[in-house]
Amino acid sequence: MGTRPPAAALAATRRSPSALPCTAAKAPTPHSAADGAPGHSHGDGHDAGQATCTERFHDVNRWQRIFDDPARAEWQKPNELIAALAIRPGMRVADVGAGTGFFLRYLSDAVGPTGRVVAVEVETNLVSHMKNRAKDEGLSNVAVVLTPLDRLSLPDRSVDVLLLVDAYHHIDRRIEYFRAAAGALAPNGRIAIVDWKPGDQPRGPRDEDHKIAPEVVEREMTAAGYRLVAAPDILPYQFVLVFAPLDGTIPAR
Ligand SMILES: C[S@@+](CC[C@H](N)C(=O)[O-])C[C@H]1O[C@@H](n2cnc3c(N)ncnc32)[C@H](O)[C@@H]1O
Numbered sequence: 001m002g003t004r005p006p007a008a009a010l011a012a013t014r015r016s017p018s019a020l021p022c023t024a025a026k027a028p029t030p031h032s033a034a035d036g037a038p039g040h041s042h043g044d045g046h047d048a049g050q051a052t053c054t055e056r057f058h059d060v061n062r063w064q065r066i067f068d069d070p071a072r073a074e075w076q077k078p079n080e081l082i083a084a085l086a087i088r089p090g091m092r093v094a095d096v097g098a099g100t101g102f103f104l105r106y107l108s109d110a111v112g113p114t115g116r117v118v119a120v121e122v123e124t125n126l127v128s129h130m131k132n133r134a135k136d137e138g139l140s141n142v143a144v145v146l147t148p149l150d151r152l153s154l155p156d157r158s159v160d161v162l163l164l165v166d167a168y169h170h171i172d173r174r175i176e177y178f179r180a181a182a183g184a185l186a187p188n189g190r191i192a193i194v195d196w197k198p199g200d201q202p203r204g205p206r207d208e209d210h211k212i213a214p215e216v217v218e219r220e221m222t223a224a225g226y227r228l229v230a231a232p233d234i235l236p237y238q239f240v241l242v243f244a245p246l247d248g249t250i251p252a253r
Helices: 007-014 060-067 073-078 080-083 103-112 124-136 174-184 216-221
Strands: 094-095 116-121 142-144 160-163 185-196 226-230 240-245
Touching: 060 124, 060 240, 073 080, 080 103, 080 185, 080 240, 103 116, 103 124, 103 142, 116 124, 124 142, 160 174, 174 216, 216 226, 216 240
Parallel strands: 094 116, 094 160, 116 142, 160 185
Antiparallel strands: 185 240, 226 240
16 A cells, blocks of 8 residues: 555645645734624634735745746636626726736736726735836836735725735725725726635635635625625636625715
C-alpha cells in the first residue's frame, strides 16, 4: 500500500491559486456589536459565512500570478458580468478593491472614451502597479486612487456603478462603510457585489470562514440603506448581487 499524502497537502493541490489562506497582517479591526456585521479579523471569534477576511495584498508579484492567471477569464467571465451589470459607454465605474487591475481593461473598453473607470485600492504597491498597468495598456480613461481601509474616498455623486469583486468580505464594519459609500453614487447609481459562493468549489477559498453568504450580504446592505435590485446567476463560483439606495435616495455624507 502506498503512503497517503497528508490531508492538508491533498487539499492544497486541489486549491485554486486564489484559495490561499488568509494570512493576517493588518491589525484586526474589531466589529462593534451595533453594526450587525459580526465578521472576523483573524484571531477573533466569528461565524462562518460572515467573514471579514483581513489580509494584506502588498506582494504584487504574488497576487499578479493569482489574480491575472490567464485561465481566470474563462470562469470569471468579465464581459458577461459587465453586460449583466448594464455597464455601458459613458458610464463612470469604480472598481473597489481592484487588486492588480484584472477588470480594468474590460471596464475601460465597456465605458469607452466618454466614460471613466476608477480603480480604488488600499495597498500602495497595487496602486503603483495599476497606474503603470493602465499606462502600459493605454487605458486613458482609467484613474487609480488610494483609499483608506474604513472609508471610500470618492467624490460625492461621482460614479454610476461601484463594483466589488471578491473585495466585500475584506471590508470591516460594512454597514457603516456602505451607508457612507452611498454618497459616491450618482442618481440611479448601483453597487454590484461579486463574491465567492458558499460551499466546496474548485475555485475560491476552501475555508468557509473566508466566505460570506449572499443572504448576509443582502442583510447588511439592507441595514446600510439599500435594496436588492438584481441577482444575475451568471458565474459558476461567485454570486452577483446588485443594490440600489432605498427609494432611490442618496443619503448625505
Ligand atoms: C481578493 S482581492 C480582489 C482583487 C480584484 N477585485 C480581483 O478580483 O482581482 C481583494 C482586494 O481588496 C482590497 N481591499 C481590502 N480591503 C479594502 C478596503 N477597505 N477598501 C478597498 N479595497 C480593499 C485588497 O487590497 C485586495 O486587493
